[in-house]
Amino acid sequence: MIYLQIFLAFFVPGIVGYGGGPASIPLVEHEVVSRYGWMTTSEFSEILALGNALPGPIATKMAGYIGYEVGGALGSVVAVFATVGPSLFLMIVLLQLIMRYKDSHRVKRLSKIVLPAVAVLMGTLAFDFFQTSKTSNGLMETIFIAIISLLLLEKWKVHPAFVIIGGLTFGALFLS
Numbered sequence: 430m431i432y433l434q435i436f437l438a439f440f441v442p443g444i445v446g447y448g449g450g451p452a453s454i455p456l457v458e459h460e461v462v463s464r465y466g467w468m469t470t471s472e473f474s475e476i477l478a479l480g481n482a483l484p485g486p487i488a489t490k491m492a493g494y495i496g497y498e499v500g501g502a503l504g505s506v507v508a509v510f511a512t513v514g515p516s517l518f519l520m521i522v523l524l525q526l527i528m529r530y531k532d533s534h535r536v537k538r539l540s541k542i543v544l545p546a547v548a549v550l551m552g553t554l555a556f557d558f559f560q561t562s563k564t565s566n567g568l569m570e571t572i573f574i575a576i577i578s579l580l581l582l583e584k585w586k587v588h589p590a591f592v593i594i595g596g597l598t599f600g601a602l603f604l605s
Contacts, residue, residue, distance in 0.1 A: 431500050432507050438465055439492045439511035450488030457491060467499050488512050566604050574599065 438460040446453025454477065461467050468476075480490040489512050496508025530536045562571040574596060581587040581595070 432504060434465060435496050435500050435504050435507045436511045439496070439508045440514060443488075443512050443515040446488075450486050450491075453488055454491070457488070457495075461495055467495065566600075570604060 439457065442453040442456035442460060446456050458470070458473050458477075462470050462473050476491055476494055477487075480487045480494070483490055489509055492508035492512040493505045497505035500507065527536060559571060559575070562574070566574075578592050578596065581592050582589065
């Protein structure tokens with residue numbers, strides 16, 4: 430019965446919490462603290478602070494931790510699945526629709542509209558990263574890292590994970 434409660438405690442905010450993890454945090458807090466009484470508001474705020482300190486999506490980190498605290502390893506798996514389940518299901522359904530109608534003029538037109546918008550968003554994100562790196566590390570170091578990364582990725586076809594590890598190592602050794 431506890432696993433069903435864990436599932437519902439994270440599934441309902443996953444469906445209702447439009448806007449991702451930050452939007453669903455108050456809903457999760459209501460379920461975990463008020464409805465099921467698994468922890469106090471103070472304990473929940475500590476988990477929220479810990480989740481914010483770690484990289485990655487906040488909702489899944491909190492679900493994994495709270496699920497583990499309440500139901501062990503299986504509780505953690507159930508909570509994480511309940512958190513990502515609604516989005517996963519909708520993505521699969523929408524992908525099926527897109528694949529079914531991929532030759533439609535409307536879908537092609539939608540793709541022509543969406544792809545440039547995504548490119549602009551990614552470009553803006555890259556520019557923001559560049560500005561942050563320039564401010565904290567210096568212009569020459571930022572350009573050096575960018576050029577080396579580009580060569581490693583495009584010319585020598587090094588896997589991106591190794592480039593990231595190399596960048597982290599360079600930063601730890603020379604930029605700290």
